Amino acid sequence: MTILTARRTLLGATAGMLAAPALKAQGRFLYINSWGGTWERAARQHLFDPFTAKTGIEIRITSGVNFAKLAAQVRTGNYEYDISTLGGPSLVQAEQSNLTERPTDQTIDRGKLPSDGIFANGIGNHAYSTNLAVNTRNLPAGEVRDWRDFWNLQKYPGRRALPRSMQWTFPFALLADGVAKENIYPIDMDRAFRSLDKVKPAIASWWTQGGQAQQLLADGEVQMIGIWHANVLSAKRNGAPVELVWNQFTVDRTYWVVSRGTPRAAMAFEFIQFAVEPERMARFCIDGQYGPFDTRAFNWINEEQTKDMPTNPAYAAGAIEHEPRSIGAIMTAATRRFEAWQIQ
Amino acid sequence: MRPHLELIDVSKRYGATAAVQGVSLSVAEGEFISLLGPSGSGKTTTLMMIAGFESVSGGHIRLGGTTVEELPPHERNIGMMFQNYALFPHMTVAQNIGFPLKVRHRPKSEIKAAVDRYLEMVGLSAHAHKRPAQLSGGQQQRVALARALVFEPRLLLLDEPLSALDKNLREQMQQELRRIHRQVGVTTIYVTHDQGEAMMLSDRIAVFNHGRIEQVGRPDEVYERPATRFTASFIGDSNIIAGRRGEAADILLTADGNALRCGSPLADAQAALLVRPEKLHVGDAPEGANRLSLKIGGVVNIGVAAMVTGSAAGQEICLRAPVSLLPSLREGETLPVWWHAADGWPLPSPQE
Amino acid sequence: MSAALTGLRPEAAHRPRTRLRAVPTWLLIAPALLYMGVVFLLPLANTAWVSFSDPMPGLHNYIEVLTTPAYLRIYRNTTLMALLVTGICIVMAYPLALYIARAGGAVGAVLLAATGLSFWISFLVRTYAWTVILGSRGPVSQVARWMGYDPPPVLLFTSAASIIGMTHILLPFMVLSIYVVLARIDPVLLRAASGLGATRGQTFRQVVLPLSMPGIISGSLLVFVFCLGFYVTPALIGSPRDLMVASLIATQIEDLLAFGTASAMAMLLLGATLLMLAVYDRALGLANLMK
Numbered sequence: 013m014t015i016l017t018a019r020r021t022l023l024g025a026t027a028g029m030l031a032a033p034a035l036k037a038q039g040r041f042l043y044i045n046s047w048g049g050t051w052e053r054a055a056r057q058h059l060f061d062p063f064t065a066k067t068g069i070e071i072r073i074t075s076g077v078n079f080a081k082l083a084a085q086v087r088t089g090n091y092e093y094d095i096s097t098l099g100g101p102s103l104v105q106a107e108q109s110n111l112t113e114r115p116t117d118q119t120i121d122r123g124k125l126p127s128d129g130i131f132a133n134g135i136g137n138h139a140y141s142t143n144l145a146v147n148t149r150n151l152p153a154g155e156v157r158d159w160r161d162f163w164n165l166q167k168y169p170g171r172r173a174l175p176r177s178m179q180w181t182f183p184f185a186l187l188a189d190g191v192a193k194e195n196i197y198p199i200d201m202d203r204a205f206r207s208l209d210k211v212k213p214a215i216a217s218w219w220t221q222g223g224q225a226q227q228l229l230a231d232g233e234v235q236m237i238g239i240w241h242a243n244v245l246s247a248k249r250n251g252a253p254v255e256l257v258w259n260q261f262t263v264d265r266t267y268w269v270v271s272r273g274t275p276r277a278a279m280a281f282e283f284i285q286f287a288v289e290p291e292r293m294a295r296f297c298i299d300g301q302y303g304p305f306d307t308r309a310f311n312w313i314n315e316e317q318t319k320d321m322p323t324n325p326a327y328a329a330g331a332i333e334h335e336p337r338s339i340g341a342i343m344t345a346a347t348r349r350f351e352a353w354q355i356q
Numbered sequence: 357m358r359p360h361l362e363l364i365d366v367s368k369r370y371g372a373t374a375a376v377q378g379v380s381l382s383v384a385e386g387e388f389i390s391l392l393g394p395s396g397s398g399k400t401t402t403l404m405m406i407a408g409f410e411s412v413s414g415g416h417i418r419l420g421g422t423t424v425e426e427l428p429p430h431e432r433n434i435g436m437m438f439q440n441y442a443l444f445p446h447m448t449v450a451q452n453i454g455f456p457l458k459v460r461h462r463p464k465s466e467i468k469a470a471v472d473r474y475l476e477m478v479g480l481s482a483h484a485h486k487r488p489a490q491l492s493g494g495q496q497q498r499v500a501l502a503r504a505l506v507f508e509p510r511l512l513l514l515d516e517p518l519s520a521l522d523k524n525l526r527e528q529m530q531q532e533l534r535r536i537h538r539q540v541g542v543t544t545i546y547v548t549h550d551q552g553e554a555m556m557l558s559d560r561i562a563v564f565n566h567g568r569i570e571q572v573g574r575p576d577e578v579y580e581r582p583a584t585r586f587t588a589s590f591i592g593d594s595n596i597i598a599g600r601r602g603e604a605a606d607i608l609l610t611a612d613g614n615a616l617r618c619g620s621p622l623a624d625a626q627a628a629l630l631v632r633p634e635k636l637h638v639g640d641a642p643e644g645a646n647r648l649s650l651k652i653g654g655v656v657n658i659g660v661a662a663m664v665t666g667s668a669a670g671q672e673i674c675l676r677a678p679v680s681l682l683p684s685l686r687e688g689e690t691l692p693v694w695w696h697a698a699d700g701w702p703l704p705s706p707q708e
Numbered sequence: 709m710s711a712a713l714t715g716l717r718p719e720a721a722h723r724p725r726t727r728l729r730a731v732p733t734w735l736l737i738a739p740a741l742l743y744m745g746v747v748f749l750l751p752l753a754n755t756a757w758v759s760f761s762d763p764m765p766g767l768h769n770y771i772e773v774l775t776t777p778a779y780l781r782i783y784r785n786t787t788l789m790a791l792l793v794t795g796i797c798i799v800m801a802y803p804l805a806l807y808i809a810r811a812g813g814a815v816g817a818v819l820l821a822a823t824g825l826s827f828w829i830s831f832l833v834r835t836y837a838w839t840v841i842l843g844s845r846g847p848v849s850q851v852a853r854w855m856g857y858d859p860p861p862v863l864l865f866t867s868a869a870s871i872i873g874m875t876h877i878l879l880p881f882m883v884l885s886i887y888v889v890l891a892r893i894d895p896v897l898l899r900a901a902s903g904l905g906a907t908r909g910q911t912f913r914q915v916v917l918p919l920s921m922p923g924i925i926s927g928s929l930l931v932f933v934f935c936l937g938f939y940v941t942p943a944l945i946g947s948p949r950d951l952m953v954a955s956l957i958a959t960q961i962e963d964l965l966a967f968g969t970a971s972a973m974a975m976l977l978l979g980a981t982l983l984m985l986a987v988y989d990r991a992l993g994l995a996n997l998m999k
């Protein structure tokens with residue numbers, strides 16, 4: 013190699029290195045924060061790969077959905093991901109903290125979305141639910157029907173687990189105390205705690221991770237649990253004796269959001285628009301066993317496939333829609349009180 | 357009187373190596389005895405067996421009339437000073453010295469008094485509260501010595517304690533060891549490979565070679581009347597002239613035809629005689645003296661004398677000539693040398 | 709970019725090497741200082757700053773944490789848990805480290821490798837393993853059933869499970885810390901002690917133990933500080949009542965975006981740790997022992 017070519021190679025490398033952030037901004041890649049597991053497999057097959065095929069934009073995954081990172085990214089201007097999916101309460105918080113990019117007429121074609129398709133800067137994608145589930149090794153299926161049964165320690169002794177997060181656990185506590193599902197919101201905190209006091213002796217674990225909850229149920233470490241439906245389905249697929257109760261379950265909608273200030277915002281919205289087209293959403297939801305946000309997606313889903321979907325119209329009577337703004341309003345106070353209550 | 361320490365046919369084997377082979381030795385109460393020999397001759401092993409750090413492969417060790425080879429070290433009541441001092445780095449000088457008394461649960465006041473006494477004996481009273489790392493090598497040595505003596509052990513064992521010190525300090529410590537031994541009177545076994553040190557310090561010397569004792573005796577005995585060729589050559593400078601016994605038992609005939617008379621009769625047919633360099637004289641021999649002519653190989657002026665080396669009777673010979681002769685001593689020339697027949701000591705035949 | 713080019717100028721490449729020696733020492737350690745600064749001090753300074761400034765300037769974050777009884781209880785429990793785990797680690801690690809150090813040679817090397825081996829297994833996996841071992845159908849419960857305890861004692865989701873899990877994960881740190889120091893003790897010192905009349909027990913208490921103190925201390929600091937930051941293990945296998953400070957901090961950030969509160973909690977945890985070190989130092993003379 014001559015000095016000249018060596019110099020040129022180095023020059024190229026240096027230029028590449030220096031220009032890397034700029035290049036990123038121009039757009040070969042899009043970084044998406046992934047939930048991993050089933051979600052990622054379904055998203056890769058039905059959303060990411062087709063998008064890359066169509067636009068040439070490569071999708072890169074950053075794993076571990078972490079709401080705080082969204083805030084950190086916006087604060088530091090150092091972007092690890094451009095797109096994330098958030099649940100309702102987080103979405104509200106993110107909007108209030110100004111962490112998400114607002115969709116505009118330039119970036120999103122609202123005409124293609126359902127009427128409620130945009131909420132607090134998020135674009136609706138799919139729904140998941142938090143259900144009562146039972147390990148049927150010691151309890152016959154169909155025996156435990158609702159949260160009153162879950163709270164009935166005399167009739168059903170045995171350990172239980174609930175989410176550590178108030179947004180899922182409080183509605184259950186109110187239901188167990190006899191609150192009608194229409195009256196859950198706004199949440200009566202005192203009543204929720206009074207109700208929780210009654211079930212507390214049987215709680216073995218306030219779980220924080222879906223996988224953790226799944227293991228607790230599948231291994232029979234708890235008899236019953238409040239758990240995300242996808243984890244029950246996953247346990248069932250693995251042959252665990254578990255029953256998913258499609259009654260008194262809360263439905264959370266998740267939304268695509270774009271990190272505020274990312275240089276790749278336009279591209280990110282392009283992806284989102286692509287991802288929420290009903291047919292594509294249908295395929296993603298079939299594989300991921302999620303409920304499609306856009307009801308038009310059901311046109312591409314047969315009845316058998318809707319069996320495990322929270323937005324299945326057949327389950328509508330037992331479904332409880334979360335009210336993110338209502339939860340968001342009390343989130344901090346309730347979480348802190350919940351923590352203090354747990355250690356007592 | 358019964359001996360204080362008795363080694364009876366003691367051996368130590370490490371697998372195939374015999375480190376010590378059938379060593380027997382009696383040591384009287386209060387005696388200072390050196391184990392002298394080249395490196396690897398089994399001195400340390402012998403000492404370790406006495407202290408109890410090594411088991412014996414054969415034989416017995418009796419101390420004060422009782423057999424001790426089954427006792428663990430801490431029950432033998434033997435003071436030992438290690439080559440690298442082995443002071444406890446986390447204790448002060450005073451704590452180090454007090455350690456043997458502390459583990460014997462002596463009262464605090466007694467410990468303090470004893471520590472003070474021994475600190476003074478080794479001249480370290482001013483350093484009582486320092487850590488070993490803050491002391492010089494010589495000072496650490498004294499601490500180790502005080503610590504080995506403070507509990508009035510039945511025996512003091514020292515393994516080449518001065519080998520790490522420089523020459524001046526070593527000589528100073530030798531003096532001190534003698535003084536302290538005289539003062540305390542403890543029976544002492546001292547391992548060294550330095551024959552000068554052994555000669556200077558010891559009441560008796562046990563000469564070790566290949567795991568055996570070649571000879572035990574007072575310093576003058578092992579020097580003047582060595583029992584073996586090894587002892588003769590290991591201790592002091594020596595001229596050993598080999599030959600065979602003549603008709604008269606006190607005559608040694610060398611290969612080149614010299615007939616040399618010894619101070620006493622030769623025991624073996626193949627024999628040798630020892631004559632120390634300082635016993636060789638230059639010049640005309642008086643009547644009855646042995647004489648040889650030495651072919652000068654080299655001359656070195658060492659101040660008090662001229663060291664002359666050369667060969668005679670087919671042997672390497674060395675001697676000390678008066679400095680006044682220096683001008684006449686030339687390499688390659690021959691020099692008449694002689695010694696009194698009484699100064700020639702008969703040695704046995706070379707060992708098989 | 710131009711700097712990269714000048715670096716390639718031929719005459720630059722032929723500059724005599726001795727030039728390097730003229731570089732002052734501070735410049736040579738500058739990269740290390742920079743690294744420390746960026747990786748350690750900068751985030752710390754940022755945390756401190758956030759704790760006083762988010763969402764508004766003032767001491768309110770600290771006041772909030774220090775006046776909430778539940779938080780103070782969590783601090784106390786976390787500290788107690790850390791102390792307990794540290795204590796258990798010392799008691800369990802010491803004999804093991806001593807055995808490894810004594811065994812030496814091949815046996816020692818194998819044992820040491822076995823101790824270090826668990827570093828290679830993700831601690832999440834190790835924690836999950838405990839859920840199986842301590843679980844209601846795990847081996848411990850089975851043995852208890854055979855022995856006639858039916859139902860078997862509850863192990864999983866107790867503080868004891870937390871302690872077992874954390875001890876298991878942190879034990880190797882303690883073993884290695886103590887082993888390193890024990891292996892350095894000159895065996896002649898032990899002979900000397902024995903020769904001077906000390907029994908094995910006395911030799912251990914008066915020579916080996918004090919000389920291994922630096923290992924115990926550095927191991928304890930390591931384990932204690934790790935414990936303070938633990939939360940996955942207690943959350944997965946511990947009692948539902950055990951909440952660790954780290955878990956509390958995580959919730960403040962991840963669920964509540966309360967960066968100010970979380971930073972104040974972190975600074976207080978750091979402060980408490982430093983305070984404990986200071987007390988420890990006063991009591992034991994840390995600097996002295998670490999020599």
Ligand SMILES: Nc1ncnc2c1ncn2[C@@H]1O[C@H](COP(=O)(O)OP(=O)(O)O)[C@@H](O)[C@H]1O
Binds near residue numbers: 370376393398
């Ligand atoms: N622990 C041991 N294992 C094997 N051989 C040993 C051991 N200790 C000493 N030896 C051997 O025993 C012989 C005598 O050693 P030693 O008593 O140390 O001699 P000295 O102290 O006279 O130099 C040497 O050959 C030495 O290699």
Ligand SMILES: [Mg+2]
Binds near residue numbers: 401
């Ligand atoms: Mg030796």
